[in-house]
Amino acid sequence: MKILIVGCGRVGSRLAQRLERGGSEVVVIDENRETFASLGGDFRGATFHGSGLDAPTLKRAGAGSCDALVAVTGGDNRNLMIVQMAKEQFATPRALARLKDPIRAAKYRELGVETLCVTTVVEGLVELWAQNGEFPELPGEMSASGDASALND
Amino acid sequence: MAYAIIIGGGKIGYYLSRSLINRNYEVCLMEKDHVNARRLSADLGDVVMQGDGCDPLVLKSAGIERADLLFAATGDDPDNLVICQMARLCFNRQRILARVNNPDNEALFEKLGVHERLSGTAAVLNMIGQKVDKSPVILLGALEKSSLEVVEIIVEDDSPLCGAKLSEMKLPPQSLVISVLREGEAQIPKGETVFESGDVLLILVPAALESTLREFLV
Numbered sequence: 001m002k003i004l005i006v007g008c009g010r011v012g013s014r015l016a017q018r019l020e021r022g023g024s025e026v027v028v029i030d031e032n033r034e035t036f037a038s039l040g041g042d043f044r045g046a047t048f049h050g051s052g053l054d055a056p057t058l059k060r061a062g063a064g065s066c067d068a069l070v071a072v073t074g075g076d077n078r079n080l081m082i083v084q085m086a087k088e089q090f091a092t093p094r095a096l097a098r099l100k101d102p103i104r105a106a107k108y109r110e111l112g113v114e115t116l117c118v119t120t121v122v123e124g125l126v127e128l129w130a131q132n133g134e135f136p137e138l139p140g141e142m143s144a145s146g147d148a149s150a151l152n153d
Numbered sequence: 154m155a156y157a158i159i160i161g162g163g164k165i166g167y168y169l170s171r172s173l174i175n176r177n178y179e180v181c182l183m184e185k186d187h188v189n190a191r192r193l194s195a196d197l198g199d200v201v202m203q204g205d206g207c208d209p210l211v212l213k214s215a216g217i218e219r220a221d222l223l224f225a226a227t228g229d230d231p232d233n234l235v236i237c238q239m240a241r242l243c244f245n246r247q248r249i250l251a252r253v254n255n256p257d258n259e260a261l262f263e264k265l266g267v268h269e270r271l272s273g274t275a276a277v278l279n280m281i282g283q284k285v286d287k288s289p290v291i292l293l294g295a296l297e298k299s300s301l302e303v304v305e306i307i308v309e310d311d312s313p314l315c316g317a318k319l320s321e322m323k324l325p326p327q328s329l330v331i332s333v334l335r336e337g338e339a340q341i342p343k344g345e346t347v348f349e350s351g352d353v354l355l356i357l358v359p360a361a362l363e364s365t366l367r368e369f370l371v
Contacts, residue, residue, distance in 0.1 A: 080231065111242065
């Protein structure tokens with residue numbers, strides 16, 4: 001599975017490491033070269049310096065040949081434009097936009113754009129926590145209480 | 154009275170709002186940034202509203218349901234795209250226009266259903282003049298019949314225009330520099346006006362001579 005991650009911030013870099021550990025081929029794009037340091041020394045995937053809104057950069061990074069693209073830049077609107085660009089211009093099979101705004105997330109889902117709204121996810125988890133006194137069982141190494149193991153590397 | 158909602162209080166949004174107000178439009182100019190919004194409302198008054206044009210509740214309180222026109226005029230293409238798509242998804246308005254800052258994005262906007270796109274102040278005024286029937290806009294409408302065109306030229310550092318005085322410029326016959334946009338101000342140029350790098354000139358020119366003008370100036 002080849003996965004293209006646009007945005008190498010806190011979410012993008014951790015996601016890249018996790019997916020690579022899980023056996024995926026990972027490619028990361030970011031406008032700021034310095035963010036690639038957060039991928040760590042043992043990251044084997046490719047990195048591309050450039051804007052995810054720039055079609056030639058997306059193309060070079062393999063938007064036309066990857067199995068999935070995940071847009072996790074800091075801006076909701078950027079993420080929405082990136083995934084639509086990937087779908088329309090490169091026929092990327094799956095493209096997911098990470099959003100903060102639940103309204104946009106719901107409306108774009110109506111359009112057939114895959115969105116994941118962090119606000120909604122947190123709301124849901126906190127509601128379960130309030131009802132049950134604990135977080136629900138999550139698969140694998142996911143944990144709603146966080147992971148500080150990176151500090152030990 | 155036609156009602157236009159303009160989103161984004163940059164140069165384009167500001168001048169467009171001012172022009173439309175002068176043409177008796179009812180205008181709402183929406184600006185996300187609080188500081189900018191206050192600065193704009195000191196100048197334009199109640200037409201300025203602080204808010205995020207991507208938020209359907211904000212658009213609703215701006216009266217989008219009775220608006221004749223929504224123009225996403227920010228300097229950011231992702232913002233303009235999402236403003237237009239959200240307005241279409243939530244309110245199904247007919248006249249939704251987007252400013253496209255990067256011409257490479259034109260094709261994507263078209264594919265994604267944003268069919269009315271503009272770049273450049275002159276084009277904006279022209280399009281609105283042609284398409285909103287209720288408007289009392291005559292200025293550019295009349296130009297169509299006389300085969301005159303308004304062209305926009307940006308003065309670059311290496312342009313022959315940079316440092317040139319208007320009275321000494323050899324323009325094609327019947328052409329006229331009607332306005333200079335400089336540092337956020339629209340000015341009517343005089344003979345002694347000297348053009349600077351970064352100036353945006355609006356030039357009225359017979360359609361047949363447009364290519365001559367471009368060769369001469371660029």
